[in-house]
Amino acid sequence: MKRPSTLTAYAFLYLVFLYLPVLFLPLFSFNSGTIVAFPIKGWTLDWYRKLGEQDTLIQALWNSLGVGTVVALLSTAMGLFAARAFVRYRFRGQRAAEGLVMLPLVIPGIIVASSMLVLFLFLSLKPSLLTVVLGHTFLALPFSVSILKSAFDDFDGSLEEASYDLGVGVFETFRRVTLPVVSPGIVASMLVTFTVSFDEFVLAFFLSGNQPTLPVYIWSQIRFPAKLPNVLALGSILLLTSVLLLVLAEYFRRRSSASEVQ
Amino acid sequence: MTVNNIIELRGVEKRYGTFLAASGINLDLKEGEFFSLLGPSGCGKTTVLRMIAGFQEPTKGTVLIDGQDMEGVPANNRPTNMVFQSYAIFPHLNVGNNVAYGLRGKAPKAEIEQRVAEALEMVELGGLQDRGASELSGGQRQRVALARALIMRPKVLLLDEPLSALDKKLREQMQFEMRNLQQSLGITFVMVTHDQYEAMTMSDRIGVMFNGRLKQVDTPTTLYARPCDQQVASFIGEMNILPSKLLGETGNMLSIDAAAFGRIEIERNPNVATSSKDMNIGIRPEQLEIAAEKPEDYPSTVQGTVSNVAFYGENIHYHIQVAGAEKPISVSVPNYFHTVDFKRGDAVWLGLQGASVIDLGTDIE
Numbered sequence: 001m002k003r004p005s006t007l008t009a010y011a012f013l014y015l016v017f018l019y020l021p022v023l024f025l026p027l028f029s030f031n032s033g034t035i036v037a038f039p040i041k042g043w044t045l046d047w048y049r050k051l052g053e054q055d056t057l058i059q060a061l062w063n064s065l066g067v068g069t070v071v072a073l074l075s076t077a078m079g080l081f082a083a084r085a086f087v088r089y090r091f092r093g094q095r096a097a098e099g100l101v102m103l104p105l106v107i108p109g110i111i112v113a114s115s116m117l118v119l120f121l122f123l124s125l126k127p128s129l130l131t132v133v134l135g136h137t138f139l140a141l142p143f144s145v146s147i148l149k150s151a152f153d154d155f156d157g158s159l160e161e162a163s164y165d166l167g168v169g170v171f172e173t174f175r176r177v178t179l180p181v182v183s184p185g186i187v188a189s190m191l192v193t194f195t196v197s198f199d200e201f202v203l204a205f206f207l208s209g210n211q212p213t214l215p216v217y218i219w220s221q222i223r224f225p226a227k228l229p230n231v232l233a234l235g236s237i238l239l240l241t242s243v244l245l246l247v248l249a250e251y252f253r254r255r256s257s258a259s260e261v262q
Numbered sequence: 263m264t265v266n267n268i269i270e271l272r273g274v275e276k277r278y279g280t281f282l283a284a285s286g287i288n289l290d291l292k293e294g295e296f297f298s299l300l301g302p303s304g305c306g307k308t309t310v311l312r313m314i315a316g317f318q319e320p321t322k323g324t325v326l327i328d329g330q331d332m333e334g335v336p337a338n339n340r341p342t343n344m345v346f347q348s349y350a351i352f353p354h355l356n357v358g359n360n361v362a363y364g365l366r367g368k369a370p371k372a373e374i375e376q377r378v379a380e381a382l383e384m385v386e387l388g389g390l391q392d393r394g395a396s397e398l399s400g401g402q403r404q405r406v407a408l409a410r411a412l413i414m415r416p417k418v419l420l421l422d423e424p425l426s427a428l429d430k431k432l433r434e435q436m437q438f439e440m441r442n443l444q445q446s447l448g449i450t451f452v453m454v455t456h457d458q459y460e461a462m463t464m465s466d467r468i469g470v471m472f473n474g475r476l477k478q479v480d481t482p483t484t485l486y487a488r489p490c491d492q493q494v495a496s497f498i499g500e501m502n503i504l505p506s507k508l509l510g511e512t513g514n515m516l517s518i519d520a521a522a523f524g525r526i527e528i529e530r531n532p533n534v535a536t537s538s539k540d541m542n543i544g545i546r547p548e549q550l551e552i553a554a555e556k557p558e559d560y561p562s563t564v565q566g567t568v569s570n571v572a573f574y575g576e577n578i579h580y581h582i583q584v585a586g587a588e589k590p591i592s593v594s595v596p597n598y599f600h601t602v603d604f605k606r607g608d609a610v611w612l613g614l615q616g617a618s619v620i621d622l623g624t625d626i627e
Contacts, residue, residue: 161317162350164337166364166414176363180354 025239029232034225047233057234060217064198067129067213071136071197072190078137079144079189084178086145087152102142112139113206120207127209135203140193147192147253151185184255191249195242214238265292267326268418268450269314274323276309276474283309284474287323291418296444296451298461301471302497307454308422310471314452315420316340328417343411344420347427349403351395357382358391361410381409384443401432408440412447419444421453425460437463458498462486470494478533486546490533492622495544502545502591503622508536516621518543520614522586523562527616534623544620547594551613552580552604560613566591568608580604582612 029048033041051057085091086098104112113135120131159181163173179186201215208216218234221227269291276283284306291297299307312318313325316337325332327341343364352360361381365374382388385405398406404424411419424440425433441464444451455461461468462482469479478490489495492503507519511530520526520543528543530536551557556565569590570581577597581590591612604610 156348156350158346158348158350159352161337162344162346162352162410163363164317165315165342165344166410167338167368168364169338177352181352183354 022239025232026236029229029236031229034229047229048237050230051234051237054230057214057217060212060214063129063208063211064214067132067136067204068194068198070133071140072194074133074137075140075144075193076148076186076189079141079148079193080182080186082141082145083148083152086149087155088157101145104139105142109139109202113203116203117206127207129208129211129213131207131209132204132211132213135207136197136200139200139203140196143192143196144189147189147249148182148185150253151182151188155181184252188249188251188253191245191252195245195249199238199242265294266328267291268293268328269452270324270326271310271314272324272326274310274313274320274325276306276313276318277321282474284313284471287476289469289476289479291450291452294448294450295466296441296453296464298453298455298465298468299471300455300458300461300468300497303456305471306474307456307471309474311344311420311422311452311454314418315342315344341417342420343414343416343418344422345404345407345411345424347423349407349427351398351403351406353395355395356391357387357393357395357398357406360395360406361391361413363410364414377413378409381413384412385409386439400428401436404428404436408443412443416449418450418452421451423454423456425455426457433460440464462498470497472497480533487620488531488533489544489620489622492542492544492625495620495622500547500592500594501620502547502550502589504543504545504587506541506543508539508541520562520619522564522584523612523614524564526562526614526619528619528621529617531621531623534621536621537624541624542622544622545591545614545618546620547579547592548577548596549615549618550591550593552582552593552595553611553613554604554608556611557613561616562614564612564614566610566612568604568606568610571604571606580610582610584612 028040030043030045031040032044032046082101086094116131116135116138117127120127120134125131155178159177160173163177164170168176199215200213201219204213204216205219212220214234218231221231267290269289271287271289274287275285277285287310289310299310301307309318313320314327316332316335316339319333332340352363355363358378361378362374365377369377378391379388382390385408387402387405387409390402393402395403395406404427407424421440425436428436437460440451444464453461453464462485465482467479467481468485470477470485472493478485478494480488485494485498489498489501495501496503504521504523506521508516509519509525510517514530516528516530516536518526518528518541551560556563564584566582566584568580569583570579572579575597578595580593580595582593583590593612
């Protein structure tokens with residue numbers, strides 16, 4: 001059966017509108033001219049080569065990698081306990097607690113960023129990578145909680161009971177049963193939260209002070225027209241990395257659901 | 263020789279908010295017996311099992327295991343092990359590591375390996391140590407769960423609906439295997455089930471539960487022949503229940519007016535109370551004689567019409583509409599006689615002996 005052609009056309013246009021601009025990014029990163037416009041002058045890999053020579057960029061990359069790693073560990077650890085509690089127990093105020101955890105998804109980033117800046121200054125915490133880590137953890141928590149909640153949904157609670165029943169205590173049960181069984185969900189959560197932090201701009205812009213993360217660095221470079229192709233090259237690499245990480249995360253998330261079905 | 267009580271429940275009650283999941287449970291389980299808690303779903307039987315295992319604390323009352331009060335003793339410190347309904351096989355461990363789970367770090371490696379091998383041998387899974395958890399069939403998962411619990415050498419093995427996930431053929435086979443295993447090990451098995459046949463074929467004694475209360479604890483044969491009330495009577499096997507009148511009593515015998523079946527002498531059931539003239543009697547479908555001609559040698563006979571026929575293979579079930587009885591009377595005839603073969607609408611005679619009538623006493627509301 002063929003679908004109505006108007007629906008197909010709509011879907012096609014929708015995808016073009018959504019993704020074509022994104023595809024221009026890598027396209028122009030191979031353009032030898034410095035002006036981002038058609039026609040393309042010639043093909044070059046120079047912009048990619050030059051990336052490695054810029055020390056401030058490399059520093060920003062390390063900043064982002066460091067922040068991303070810490071955020072992934074923190075938010076996944078916190079998400080693990082929250083998700084287990086949400087799935088395994090019924091308690092007063094549960095819905096409110098779940099809603100609060102998910103709130104960062106819908107609060108405008110600029111509001112979160114400015115209020116956090118005010119808060120940190122009030123606590124005399126100077127803007128730095130530490131404040132970026134704190135902000136990003138807040139932002140990444142809803143992602144880790146929802147991923148891990150689905151991991152615990154597929155986790156048969158009697159596995160933990162079976163472990164207690166066999167004479168193993170609470171903490172050892174967590175280590176020997178809970179963690180290994182939800183580990184694909186943990187890996188998925190770490191990959192996603194890392195990506196969330198790695199790509200985040202607004203919070204990092206407000207909270208990073210003089211230690212820019214990669215997106216903040218890119219923003220600062222966009223002001224110089226001569227640097228634009230360079231930024232495009234960098235952006236293309238980030239795009240590819242993010243997509244790969246998310247595909248990997250999805251693979252692990254599905255594996256965590258499949259392992260219990262059998 | 264007196265046999266020790268391995269488990270004693272004293273006035274055990276479990277309350278969730280306003281809901282009474284179990285109340286007034288008094289139960290003594292003897293060492294080495296196979297005991298079943300039988301009842302419809304939601305009757306509290308699993309709650310009782312979980313209180314013995316230590317997953318739930320009673321709201322009231324005491325649980326004693328081998329004479330020790332279990333209050334405040336968590337599941338991991340109780341001398342019981344459990345086979346879960348879902349089997350709860352650790353999906354990230356192979357068969358060998360699943361079975362060895364509870365012994366890790368508590369015994370030398372060589373000893374663990376030997377005990378795993380023995381435990382797997384016992385459940386007929388010898389040599390399958392390296393098999394992955396996801397490669398097991400339903401029956402194999404159940405055997406792994408058994409081996410994993412038995413390797414701990416528990417004083418009591420608890421089984422939560424252990425056969426409900428298996429298909430019919432395998433279930434029947436496992437009934438015998440588990441019974442044999444229990445006999446050869448000599449440890450107490452406590453099984454929760456909603457399947458009366460499972461409970462009857464496997465158990466030394468059965469406790470029947472309804473609405474959080476333990477109604478009757480008896481051997482399968484006593485439960486079948488002398489149920490304590492209508493509810494138990496109709497839960498264990500099929501039962502025709504007929505309202506009757508008590509006419510008189512002499513010693514152990516009651517003289518009753520059994521409606522359509524007329525006047526008949528029956529034995530008093532010590533498990534029930536008959537407090538007024540109104541009482542009920544129960545007749546098992548296989549205890550009735552069915553014939554085309556009026557049967558002789560039966561003190562009570564009645565004529566009726568076949569309203570339904572169901573062929574079960576090993577026996578045939580008839581529903582007989584009898585004048586003066588509200589519901590049709592169920593009659594079951596073994597197939598091997600094959601002397602009876604009635605069709606719907608046939609006129610038949612039913613014959614009844616007083617000895618096969620069960621006194622169900624007076625309803626107490």
